[in-house]
Amino acid sequence: MPDSRMTKVLHAFAALADLGEEIAETSDFEEMVSSALHVVLGALGIRRGAVAEYDARLSLFRFVASRGLGEAHPPDVAFTCDEAATHRSGDGQLRLDASALEKEIRAALPDLPAESVMPLVVRGELVGVILLGAKASDEAFNAEDHELVRTLGRHIGVGLHNHRLLRELEHRAEENRRLYDDLRAIYQDTVRAFAAAIDCKDKYTQGHSERVGKYSEIIARELGWGDQEVEGIAVAGYLHDIGKLVVDRDIINAPYKIDAKQSSELNRHPAAGYEILRPINHPYADIPLMARYHHERIDGRGYPDGLKGDQIPLGAKIVTLADSFDAMTTDRPYKRRRAFAEVIEDFRFNSGKQFAPEVVIALCRAILKEVNGQVRPRQIVKLLGKGYLESERVPAMLEELIVELEAGDTLAARHG
């Protein structure tokens, strides 16, 4: 082999290695294509050229790299693959006819260098094109040059194809995420609408469901729950009384103490709520159970199932306390709300009986942090209204109860 021919073959061979290296090592897509174009131009000694990717959805060529054509890449070029360039092969697959395609592309890109036009086709799909200007040697392209461009082009085509797949995947993931967000928003709206419907039925407890949701959320966060679980418990709080939708409105709104029969009718609401919520595919765990168990008591004297202690899920224990706390701190038909000192006394009396002490501790800590100004915004203070927690004794009362409960010193424990 003459020296010059040897040099040419070696240079072409090295170019292929350079291309492989660039495609493998460059993570930035545009830089990868730009380097690939350099390789092609450098392999044959060409001053002007460009690589465009084909966007089949928008039917256009978009230039990703160019050289010797000015500072900016050429503008996008509309292009539709004509039928002349496609045919069915023996296996029935649609194939692109490279030379017909080349002619069509040439016609579509009259103002660009086109000594060589190499359509990039991967798995029967047009993914891009390489446009090359004249060789610096002024020699015409020979068969070997075309073969080299074709070989380099195959690799570049695969690079473009992979990039396209990756982008489609990202696009689909993004779409799924948006769809999921939309569904979640619809779910949250539905939950809120239900809460409003529940509270509408009970004219004396306006906003009760929403407040129980908020208190449950605050307690769960204080207990160190994660975002997803906290969202879930807020939903459980919103929906805990949904069973009241099937209870007679007159019983719920009775302006006097209800009799035993009416009471047992009212007490159906946790189990009824469970039945309403059970068929729904909630994005959070245990929502129906939290509704069912929100009138259970640690000492086993609650309803509907008379569960005891750890038989009751922590989420239900949280909703129970949030529910009672709101009942004590809002005006009811036949009694005004209690002073905060009385609420603390109730907590002290009922910890270990009606309420789980660790949940009472969490609520007390959350209130204490707000009262001491350690957290913003002060959600509980706002929900309870101006002045309710203003007494100087509030922090001491809370601290005292926390210490007692942390020591396991509950009235229930004292009385065995």
Added chain:
Amino acid sequence: MTQPNHAHTALNPLSDGEVAVVFAGDYVNKLSGQRIERECRLKLESGYRALVINFKGTELVNSIGVSILLGVIDIAEQKEARVVFTNVNRHTVELFELLGLTRHVAMAESDDAALATLSEFAAPSPPQGH
């Protein structure tokens, strides 16, 4: 700016206001190629009328390196500046001839020889092979 003053550049031949020297380094690939292109651009923008790219010690010029050098030639032509390659080894000269680079730049054995070539460029008739 005037054409190179031969008498003056003879004293300080290649770093005078008219002619800039850029060293290619031992391997002209993407990284060093980009460095060469950047330096050449800067020199041309700051008013130099001729570039001498010195390939002393250059073992290999890969495909990306060739493409970048073609780009430098392009920029120089736009600025009407001359380019001379010096100290190019035999193998690389062969490659540059094969790929047509030598049709667009002057080749010189050394920087001194480049200066002589550049004074020819300064003559009214266009240089051969350009």
